[in-house]
Amino acid sequence: MKCIGEKKIEKMLINVSSAFSTSFSSLNAVAAAKKSNTFTLQCGATSNGDVIWTFNDQKLDQKAGSNLVLSEVGQPMVGNYTCQSGGESVSTYLLLQDEDEKEFDDFLTCRAKSYSCTFSCKWNDTNYKLVRLGLGPDCLEGNNLCSWVMGDGRLHFELTHPVSPYSEEHDMLVLTxxxxxxxxxxxxxxxxxxRDIMKPDHPQIGNCQKENGKLNLLIDPPCTWSTPHSFFPLEHEVQYVRRNDGKIMTVPPCSSPCHLNLSTRTSKLNLTVRSRDSLAKSNWSQWADWKIVTCG
Structure with missing residues (x-):
């Protein structure tokens, strides 16, 4: 996992299968229009007959022809549009107002606990009724080959990715x-x-041993971390409370066992640890709960 690349954020306006319902599966084609802009809906009629447009089942007075031009798009114009030709419904749209620009991370946070085949995401904006996520170019383009993932009631998502844990990562994942x-x-x-979203669970604090005039702290990887641990090494950061003044001291990143530059006369230590992937320099885990360990 040594391949380095810049993160790229993209935003697209597309037509997707969707509508106001409890799922994405039974929707009209969604047309997303920017507020106050002009937007055109196209009727798929192939005949030369008259085209009739309706808005929320009400016939529009204007004779728009195959192209219905909407000026100064705003909330009163949002809803269902249908064009008819020869007495038959030809095209149906759900016109929605395109969301204002925000950063992707304002809406969604993702995390991988290990190099297994899955990672999780959480949608942060509870104002949205329906949310779905998809990986790969098919989802980016909005075509029918995309395998969309719906969140649970708390808008948590579990996604499966194709990245092999035993080879370098050459291609970026594309999440839509x-x-x-x-x-x-x-x-x-x-x-x-x-590796950009890698954040291990916190490690387990092991025994403190006195050996060759040094204090050695054993630290165990979290049970969710990838194995074998020799192939997926972690480095750790240790903090402990200095007994004479109560100051919190930090030990530079180390591999287990971590050598603590303390007197071997030390019998007990109040400490905490956190970990990260030592090769990819991933995000640090959360700190483990403070624990008093006996050094013997």
Whole structure:
């Protein structure tokens, strides 16, 4: 996992299968228009007959023809549009207002606990009624080959990725999110390497041993970390409370066992540890709970 690349954030306006319902599966084509802009809906009629447009099942007075031009798009214009030709419905759209620009990370945070085949994401904006995530170019382009993942009731997602844990990562993952709220549609995508979102669970504090005039602290990887541990090494950072003044001291990153530059007369230590991937220099884990260990 040594391949380095810049993160790229993209935003697209597309037509997707969607509508106001409890799922994405039974929707009209969504058209996302920017507020106050002009937007055109196209009817798929192939005949030369008259085209009739309706808005929320009400016939529009204007004779727009195959192209319905909407000026100064705003909330009153949001809803269902249908064009008819020859007495038959030809095209149906759900017009939504395109969400204002925000950073991808304002909406979504993702994390991998290890180099297994999955990672998790959490949607942070509870204003959205429907949210789904997808990996790969098919989802980015919004085509039917995308395997969308729906979140649970708390908008948590578990996604499966194709990255091999035993080879260098050459291609970025492409994650696409689609979300709908009352009158707005959002699609954002982000490119990243798996190591960019790697954050192990906190490690386990082991025994403190006195050996050759040094204090050695054993630290065990979290049970969720990838194995074998020799192939997926972690480095650790240790903090302990200095007994004479209560000051918190930090030991530079080390591999287990960590050598503590303390007198071997020390019998007990109040300490905590955190870990990260030592090769990819991933995000640090959370600190483990403070623990008093006996050095013997």
């Amino acid at each position: 999110a689609q979300a709908i709220t009352n009158y707005t549609f959002l699609q954002k995508s982000k490119r990243f390497y798996l």
